[in-house]
Amino acid sequence: MNPLLSVVGISILSYFGSVYMIPRASESFISIGLFGRDRLKVSDQKIPESLGTVVGIIYIFAVTILTPFTLRVDALVAYLSGILSIQSMVMLGFADDLFDLRWRHKFFLPAIASIPLLLVYYVEHGVTTIVVPYYGPIDLGWLYYIYMASLAIFATNCINIYAGVNGLEVGQSIVVVCSVIANDLLYLFHDAFIGSLQPDTVRAHTISLFFVVPLLSVSLALIKFNWFPAKIFVGDAYCYFAGMVLAVAGITGHFSKTMLSLIMPQIINFLYSFPQLLKIVPCPRHRMPLMKDGLLYPSRADITDSPGSILVIMKVLKKLKLIEIYQTELSSTDSKHEIDQIENDSTDVDATKATKNAASKTNPTKKIEISNMTVITLVLVHKGPITEEELTRTLIKIQVICCVMALLARHVLAKLIFPNDNI
């Protein structure tokens, strides 16, 4: 049987298996306390959390069943080590949802999960060479392993922090996965058409399809339940799981640069968030949008007490339309009250700040806030207020545009930059 037909068949079964299991597992998850509340909804009902674990297990089952078909493309060992890494990631992601690990611990979980993949890459004497434009191949040696581990950390955490509105985690993954599939098929069919099909190309892109097509099917099942208004939450488990599948596909398929180009919105969001993640700019506990009467508004961070240099940088960013600045007279009780209403409990006012605010009330002054530094908030600054569903749609459209551009760049422009392109 054609390996690709088997992949499609098993993926269809995984889709229906997931649709069957998700509502059933939801009840069990709520019963053991794995649930949350949707902060962007009026209702306060319990929403089961970490359903990504369920589709993760179905996915592992699906790719395991596909093992015999990898023999055709001589990729059994790479495939098994990829499954091991993904399974480790599903476990660690579930542990994170269950125990609410600290940020500094969970950031490195993907590196731990990628160990099986890296070790097997090592014992199989995988290529550690990258192709530099206008120069040619450079052997990175052990630095290549750092590069691969970083890719795993990056892909997983990028997806994990580009989240907060119903359907976004799964929606973005679906777009990236579809782009990876398109990329694989372009290689397989283009090369087959012009008759220069290299065994290495077939092997790399077939194995990539083995990993990503089942991810597409379980993600499609998941988004049925996670789309606005969400009946389930996917959890960190899903973000880690999906990110790891992408990293594994990129590494075993030798197209890690293309993979990075396909998650550009996530990378931009990560870099844009960096000043807040590192607390250079104040960061409230939650940076989700603010909801009022069913519409979403940009959430804010209070930079009143930040050094002057931060304010200068923020003013430059505002000129570049990369941020919004809000100034409020603290002497006016009315306007302050109104802001508080919108802000709800989204900003963390810790004890020190509360004292400082109390102090500044006696000397009435201005409260200076910026829109939080996430792509989600930035879209709201320019297009808001909009509904949550409209926001998710907009963000997914941005992802589609970025992915199409990346694929065009890879398949049209790259021939010019890498004249001796090998994949």
Place this chain on the structure above:
Amino acid sequence: MNPLLSVVGISILSYFGSVYMIPRASESFISIGLFGRDRLKVSDQKIPESLGTVVGIIYIFAVTILTPFTLRVDALVAYLSGILSIQSMVMLGFADDLFDLRWRHKFFLPAIASIPLLLVYYVEHGVTTIVVPYYGPIDLGWLYYIYMASLAIFATNCINIYAGVNGLEVGQSIVVVCSVIANDLLYLFHDAFIGSLQPDTVRAHTISLFFVVPLLSVSLALIKFNWFPAKIFVGDAYCYFAGMVLAVAGITGHFSKTMLSLIMPQIINFLYSFPQLLKIVPCPRHRMPLMKDGLLYPSRADITDSPGSILVIMKVLKKLKLIEIYQTELSSTDSKHEIDQIENDSTDVDATKATKNAASKTNPTKKIEISNMTVITLVLVHKGPITEEELTRTLIKIQVICCVMALLARHVLAKLIFPNDNI
């Protein structure tokens, strides 16, 4: 570096890693509701449950790190698929502890977890031949896969039901693992000594050591905390995990018959329990011993309402000293009261039976009970009342005797039965 030295080194690290992690994870486990009470203790404190998951994850980490060393014995693929099966089992075992799955579901979890191993065995064209005494090899074909899946189901569930007193699950596993290690070393050193070392023998028994030595080290760490009086419970997760490691070692090392001979007390306990598990003989919800003043007594099952044939069989079993029968005059209020006190809440009196008992009280008659059909209860029938620690020690001594006899049979007698023994 010598592969066996690496195994020992990583195993020592895993031991200390487990000793470090177990108390720390205990608090987190209690906080998410993963705890139980020790029914055989007076104190009612919360005891963290499912700590087998923690050592399971440390074990997976350890065997993954050892991957490069399997190249020396050309067993990478078998090794990776073994890890995948064990990791699946750790996940499913944890899910069982977390969600308290139904018995009919969890019985087959090991078969699901063994799929990676079986599939890779299939694609690698593994031997499906067994050697029959005085006949020679027989190719079982696909039946061999059923045999391997059954071995996984059997090894895991046998360990899981031979449990109930502090330290028994881990203690029995440690004895079996030590026997497997002894068996592996006997092959490796004996053959090396007489100079007839076959590559297949080295490969099979080295890979077995890769799987079981780290299991020994994490089990030794676990028993420190699980020995009487237990500060932690190991959970179904540990039983499944340890059973799966044994099954994987037996299958990849091609000594599944020897493996079965090493878990003879577990198999006997399983067969002995069978009439109660299938509800042919009434089975209370818990069959643990009864505790009174720090001593353990055999727990009982009420067979008053069972058909006469059951009573006849039980009388035969009593003659064979395989069971105890207790008869109580129900008319005497005093003696009835005393029994109730000992029984505590250990027997499940469902609504129907309660009505029947009420009816029989008007026609005073005899209450007939048997000691529950488990090896643990049987030891108490003959040696009880004894303390919980003494009971565990006795059961572990039985395991040691059985394992030594099995190894003697394998290495002394087997040469006579299998004249052309190949391993």
